[in-house]
Amino acid sequence: MTPPDAKASAYSWLDEPGQRAHVRRCLCVRRSSCLLACYTAFYLLYVALGALVFSYLEQPAEMILKEQLTRDIQLFLSSYQCVPETALEDLIQEVVIANNRGVSASSNVSTGPNWSFGQSFFFSTTVVTTIGYGHVTPLSEGGKVFCIAFALIGIPLTLVMLSAFVEKLMVLSTAALQWLNGRLGHAHPPLTVRLLHLALVGALVVGLAFLAPAAVFWMLEEGWTFLDSVYYCFISLTTVGLGDYIPGDRPGLTYRALYKLATAGYLLVGLVMMMWLLTVFAEIPQLNFGILFLHQSDETTSDPEKMRLSGPAAAPQYTQQTDSLRADGRPVQQTPSPLEAAPPHGPR
Numbered sequence: 630m631t632p633p634d635a636k637a638s639a640y641s642w643l644d645e646p647g648q649r650a651h652v653r654r655c656l657c658v659r660r661s662s663c664l665l666a667c668y669t670a671f672y673l674l675y676v677a678l679g680a681l682v683f684s685y686l687e688q689p690a691e692m693i694l695k696e697q698l699t700r701d702i703q704l705f706l707s708s709y710q711c712v713p714e715t716a717l718e719d720l721i722q723e724v725v726i727a728n729n730r731g732v733s734a735s736s737n738v739s740t741g742p743n744w745s746f747g748q749s750f751f752f753s754t755t756v757v758t759t760i761g762y763g764h765v766t767p768l769s770e771g772g773k774v775f776c777i778a779f780a781l782i783g784i785p786l787t788l789v790m791l792s793a794f795v796e797k798l799m800v801l802s803t804a805a806l807q808w809l810n811g812r813l814g815h816a817h818p819p820l821t822v823r824l825l826h827l828a829l830v831g832a833l834v835v836g837l838a839f840l841a842p843a844a845v846f847w848m849l850e851e852g853w854t855f856l857d858s859v860y861y862c863f864i865s866l867t868t869v870g871l872g873d874y875i876p877g878d879r880p881g882l883t884y885r886a887l888y889k890l891a892t893a894g895y896l897l898v899g900l901v902m903m904m905w906l907l908t909v910f911a912e913i914p915q916l917n918f919g920i921l922f923l924h925q926s927d928e929t930t931s932d933p934e935k936m937r938l939s940g941p942a943a944a945p946q947y948t949q950q951t952d953s954l955r956a957d958g959r960p961v962q963q964t965p966s967p968l969e970a971a972p973p974h975g976p977r
Contacts, residue, residue: 649912653927665922747886751877757783758900760865762872794901795908799892802830823913834906838866838899846876849888866899 653660653735706714732743742748743765747941755762756779767773806826813822843858850858877888911917920926 640888651928659924659927661922661927662923668922745886747889751889751893753779753783754896755870756780757787758896759784759868761868762870762875762894764872764875764878791897791901791904795904798901798905802826802905805829820913820915823915827909827913830906830909834902837904839863840894842899850876851879862899865896866903868900871918 634920655663702717706712706717736948744752750766752765754760767776801817806823809822809826812818813825839859839862843862846858846861847853848854857874861876864871864874876892884889934973
């Protein structure tokens with residue numbers, strides 16, 4: 630057993646001035662907990678303000694649409710007095726339910742079957758990417774069960790594939806950052822160079838994933854403004870997927886299946902670029918304020934060993950050992966460096 634004196638001396642650094650870990654507190658609570666509570670309050674306030682703005686902007690438009698619909702119903706009932714109002718209400722409800730399930734009741738609308746291969750591929754893409762527009766949903770019991778199993782397996786597979794492509798892009802992105810550091814690092818601080826790199830990547834993503842595709846949708850989709858097209862791209866690539874704008878559902882559209890396949894490909898490529906932009910953003914330590922909400926951000930100590938253990942682990946260095954031969958064929962004895970030759974804990 631270890632003598633008490635030896636045990637006390639082994640942990641005596643905890644009692645030495647400047648060696649004990651200090652926990653930052655605010656109002657007798659950990660600072661990270663206070664910051665997290667403040668951030669949560671700010672987040673809820675942000676959502677509440679968003680709700681107020683949406684309510685202020687959308688309620689008038691909703692009331693105008695309701696009044697117009699009420700006038701149309703009254704005009705229809707006055708023109709066709711043989712139709713009971715309750716029967717018309719029941720018919721409207723059936724039409725709304727069918728339309729919400731992706732089936733149109735209008736005989737003048739010919740959008741083709743919802744479950745052709747092109748439409749089904751587009752639907753499968755929106756499921757595994759978690760966009761989920763909701764304009765077309767499985768109708769059969771078997772389809773609902775298969776959708777659960779398909780999403781359960783497909784979503785992780787999609788994340789793995791997208792992450793792999795992002796890693797490939799990060800190789801090019803890191804090379805570009807190193808080039809910027811070589812050109813601007815002597816005159817600007819590292820944060821400025823990283824922000825410039827982030828701005829360049831952001832401009833590339835906005836141009837290729839939002840503006841250029843939005844221009845294409847603006848030309849192909851009748852009734853879409855350029856703002857509608859940008860709105861669709863943003864709602865889709867952020868996986869919000871409201872489903873109010875869906876490309877390829879216009880009646881009489883030729884090559885609908887090919888159009889749907891191309892749109893599904895755009896969604897996959899656009900998601901890779903969005904994840905790339907977010908990864909570049911997360912690589913900037915000064916912008917990663919989420920660390921402030923972790924317990925480890927509260928603890929400070931001047932003990933070098935504790936700081937080393939609590940800090941990020943350094944990547945191990947791997948060197949390839951090769952055998953060097955003399956002219957006579959005998960191996961050359963490698964002389965170790967002073968650090969390698971010295972014993973790890975000093976002389977015994």
